[in-house]
Amino acid sequence: MEYYLHFINRFPDIQSLAKSSLDEVLKAWQGLGYYTRARNLHATAQYIYYQMNGRFPENYEELIQLKGIGDYTASAIASFAFGKPVAVMDGNVQRVISRMNGINTPVNTTRGKKLIKKEAEKLLPSQNTALHNQAMIEFGATQCIPRNPKCINCPLNQICYAFHHNMVEELPVKRKNKTKRLRYFYYLTIQKNGHLFFQKRAENDIWNSLYQFPLIESDRELEIQEITDSKEWNEIFNKLTPSIKKISNTYTHLLTHQKIYACFVEIKISSANNFLLNNYTLIEKNKIQNLAVPRLIEKYLEEKI
Numbered sequence: 001m002e003y004y005l006h007f008i009n010r011f012p013d014i015q016s017l018a019k020s021s022l023d024e025v026l027k028a029w030q031g032l033g034y035y036t037r038a039r040n041l042h043a044t045a046q047y048i049y050y051q052m053n054g055r056f057p058e059n060y061e062e063l064i065q066l067k068g069i070g071d072y073t074a075s076a077i078a079s080f081a082f083g084k085p086v087a088v089m090d091g092n093v094q095r096v097i098s099r100m101n102g103i104n105t106p107v108n109t110t111r112g113k114k115l116i117k118k119e120a121e122k123l124l125p126s127q128n129t130a131l132h133n134q135a136m137i138e139f140g141a142t143q144c145i146p147r148n149p150k151c152i153n154c155p156l157n158q159i160c161y162a163f164h165h166n167m168v169e170e171l172p173v174k175r176k177n178k179t180k181r182l183r184y185f186y187y188l189t190i191q192k193n194g195h196l197f198f199q200k201r202a203e204n205d206i207w208n209s210l211y212q213f214p215l216i217e218s219d220r221e222l223e224i225q226e227i228t229d230s231k232e233w234n235e236i237f238n239k240l241t242p243s244i245k246k247i248s249n250t251y252t253h254l255l256t257h258q259k260i261y262a263c264f265v266e267i268k269i270s271s272a273n274n275f276l277l278n279n280y281t282l283i284e285k286n287k288i289q290n291l292a293v294p295r296l297i298e299k300y301l302e303e304k305i
């Protein structure tokens with residue numbers, strides 16, 4: 001909540017968000033997770049402010065075109081903010097509709113979502129659709145709950161497929177998510193005269209545009225000897241002979257489809273080579289707090305620097 005309020009106070013409207021740099025937005029987002037959301041919010045704010053003269057779209061069809069806005073958010077904004085007659089589908093609503101109609105297509109597949117949405121749309125009243133949508137969500141959250149739903153006193157049990165066919169515990173069906181990808185990050189915290197080397201993460205991966213220490217990544221755990229023998233280590237240090245001061249404990253960081261194990265290898269050097277100077281930025285220790293960094297690095301910095 002604290003992080004959220006900080007972000008909302010810093011960017012109270014589309015204009016302030018649109019006129020800020022991505023670095024400022026990512027820094028203010030730090031701690032809120034899912035950095036893609038911050039990037040999308042920023043891009044969408046700029047699009048609305050500069051391309052649409054600040055007019056916020058009101059229809060589902062326009063909203064769904066915006067970066068970072070999917071079916072749920074587009075429907076929720078159209079319904080709750082603008083009173084449009086669209087069905088809002090969250091996990092609660094999916095569960096209710098799946099049980100009521102005996103739909104066994106997995107709710108986390110495109111086909112399942114479409115089927116359920118179609119049924120939900122049939123239930124929309126001609127007016128007060130926002131109230132109806134909120135009632136559907138609330139019904140799933142309080143009555144038709146995931147485990148042991150309150151079927152006996154449910155006002156819909158006469159027409160509920162799952163209740164009549166003894167399938168309440170089986171529905172909704174969910175397709176198992178892919179197993180998590182394991183990644184091992186070895187961050188090199190290279191100190192030189194009270195400064196540390198940083199680089200911006202590249203695109204097409206997690207945490208893009210956030211700052212990090214020089215990184216050696218592996219898909220398995222490495223011994224220190226393997227790190228110092230690696231191609232990346234030799235590329236980074238070339239002819240330098242760095243001294244390793246300390247290796248941190250392992251930090252674990254969970255993302256939706258990934259699990260990251262990170263270690264920080266503390267290194268001191270007295271002079272830098274061209275590779276370091278060309279590929280990394282030297283940041284003074286007391287200015288590091290201004291950088292937008294992944295929560296994982298922030299935690300390390302809070303403890304160490």
Ligand code: SF4
Binds near residue numbers: 145152155
């Ligand atoms: S009868 Fe049970 S499963 Fe059916 S809608 Fe009511 S609470 Fe949900």
